[in-house]
Amino acid sequence: MTEDHKIGAYGIREQNKIIATEDTHIEELKNLGYTIVKSGFSDKKKQDIEQAFEDARTEQENKHGLDYLKSIDEHRLIRCPLQYNPIFIEILNHPLIAAICQSLIGPFVILNQQNGIINPPNKEKYSQGSYHRDLPYQHFTSSHPLAINALYCIEDFTTENGSTFVLPASHKEEKFPSDQFIQKHQRQVEAKAGDFIVLDCMLYHSGGVNKTDQQRRAINNVYTIPMMKQQINLPNILAGLYKDDPVLEKLLGYTTNVPNSIQDYYDTRQKK
Ligand SMILES: O=C(O)CCC(=O)C(=O)O
Known part of the structure; x- marks a missing residue:
């Protein structure tokens, strides 16, 4: 910050300082409950993610049947895309996130869930x-x-295609x-393709109405303290992968x- 941009203040003994790249995001998440993080992915990587998203969707539909997914209102979600393509692991393991x-x-920190989300x-x-x-x-x-x-x-999030609404500080x-x-x-957050909209999970938020004739897609990655149970048992799905x-x-x-038996629990103690 140059001298011209210095904020005037008095009677203050303590102030946050921005030192590392993540500090701005951390401050926004603490105070507002949301922030936008640039992934830095190349255009090629963003296209590969988009393709992998559509492939995962096809694979899920082939496995479970579109009619069945519609009957339980699951046809606009891809559950656990990480099982289909390692590119989804790169997303959930992004260094800045x-x-x-x-x-x-x-x-x-553990991953609680990863879902593909389609705003129709x-x-x-x-x-x-x-x-x-x-x-x-x-x-x-x-x-x-x-x-x-x-x-x-996956694509630009705009007011037209139903980008996410947040209630700042409601966490x-x-x-x-x-x-x-x-x-x-309420505030409608706009973001570019390849950005992450990062939310404190206690922030009230909502997807917006997509008024365009194109779908608006995203991949949510929810991280929690390890004491919370995962949405779906990921180790079971991945069966040793990674x-x-x-x-x-x-x-x-x-x-x-969760250990299945007391002996399994003892085994976890032994590894410590
Ligand atoms: O689709 C959106 O804009 C919001 C997604 C959402 O609410 C969520 O991941 O919990």
């Missing part, structure tokens, strides 16, 4: 298009974040605010899976 999560949640065109409704917390039904606040959602944008309040407050203070990598072994939950 990892640094932010570790600084906010603590040194031991022509104002059609979808499951994420209503206000919620990513730790739903919870009405407490905590002094440290318990969970962070890094929503990777600090227990109750969902009144409709009047929401109408006055277990040889000590970082991924922890992140994917291999070391925090």
Whole structure:
């Protein structure tokens, strides 16, 4: 910051300092509950992710059947894309996202879920298009974040295609605010393809209405303290895949899976 841009202040003895790249994001997440992080992925990588997203969607539909997925309102979600292509592992293991999560949640972070999210065109409704917390039904606040959602944008998120609405600082309040407050203070966040919209999971947010004739896609990556159960048992799905990598072994939950027996629990103690 140049002298011209220095903020005038008095009576202040303590102030945050921006030193590392992640510090700006950490400050925004603490104070506002959201921030935008540039992935730095090349155009080629972004295209490969988009292709992998569509391939994963086809594979899921072939496996479970589109009619069945529609009958349970799961046709606009891809559950656990990480099982289909290692490119999704690169997304969930992004170094800047990892640094932010570790600084906010603590040194031991696990992936709770990764989902492909499709906001359909022509104002059609979808499951994420209503206000919620990513730790739903919870009405407490905590002094440290318990969970962070890094929503990777496959295309530009615009007001036209239903980019995400947030209620700034609502992660600090227990109750969902009144409709009047929401109408006055909600903010629609715009982001570029390849950005992550990163949210404190206790921030109230909602997908917007997609008024265009093109789908708007994203991949959410939710990270939590290791004491929270995963949305789906990822070690079970991955069946040993990536277990040889000590970082991924922890992140994917291999070391925090609930032991099936007392002997299994003793084995975890022995490894410590
Ligand atoms: O699709 C969106 O804009 C929001 C996604 C969302 O709400 C979520 O990942 O929890």
